[in-house]
Amino acid sequence: MKKKYDIIVLGGNGFFGSELVKFYKNNNLKVLNINSKNYKLLKGSKSKIIINANGNSYRYKANKNPKWDFKKSYLSVCKSVHDFNYDLYIYISSVDVYDVKNNKKKNSENKTINPLKIDFYAFHKWISEKYIEKYTKNYLIFRLGTLIGPDMKKGPLIDIIKNRSAFMSLNSKLTMISKSTAVKMINKIVQLKITNQIFNITCSNNFLLKDLKKNLII
Secondary structure, eight states: OOOOEEEEETTTTTTHHHHHHHHHTTTTEEEEOOOOOHHHHHHTOEEEEEEOOOOOOOOOHHHHHHHHIIIIIIIIHHHHHHHHHEEEEEEEGGGOSSOOSSSSSSSSSOOOGGGGGGGGGHHHHHHHHHHHHOOHHHHHHEEOOOEEEETTSSSSSHHHHOOOOOOSSSOEOEEEHHHHHHHHHHHHHHHHTOOOOOEEESSSSOHHHHHHHHHHHO
């Protein structure tokens, strides 16, 4: 009989997944870190909660090669829903799923999303959410803003800091949150025993990339 863990983290070696693993281990919970190398071996593992922090985070690559991203960001989610035993499935999604991003009144959790108006990256996140809503008994979906942290290796802020070509226009607006804060907020919501809901987790303001570039001190 397989051991039952408190938490399974899919993508536990990634930028956000590693923060989840660290947080729960520091809180003395039994955490199982699953990645692409040990997935087959650990398939069928049991836990109270499974957190899917896996999937592609390269927006530009997803839109350039949507078939590749469909496999990485959607089919992998479908597989994970059925490959493990859990009481609660948590999916880490993105605020990019909203077709209107610059109007707070139109990007709250209860607003209807028009999938025809979002890019491939967002669409694959959105259909993953729908799959989870359909096939899991208890779920939580967290739509995160742009995650930042001291160990960032990619993203628009790193592009600015390293003065390299960016995949986003400097006129783009971002809403950001530190990954440590996001983990704490997720944990607080989980502790409330709420299920089958969607939550936005990010800061309340948008930041223009060109303004960040002007003000960043390197």
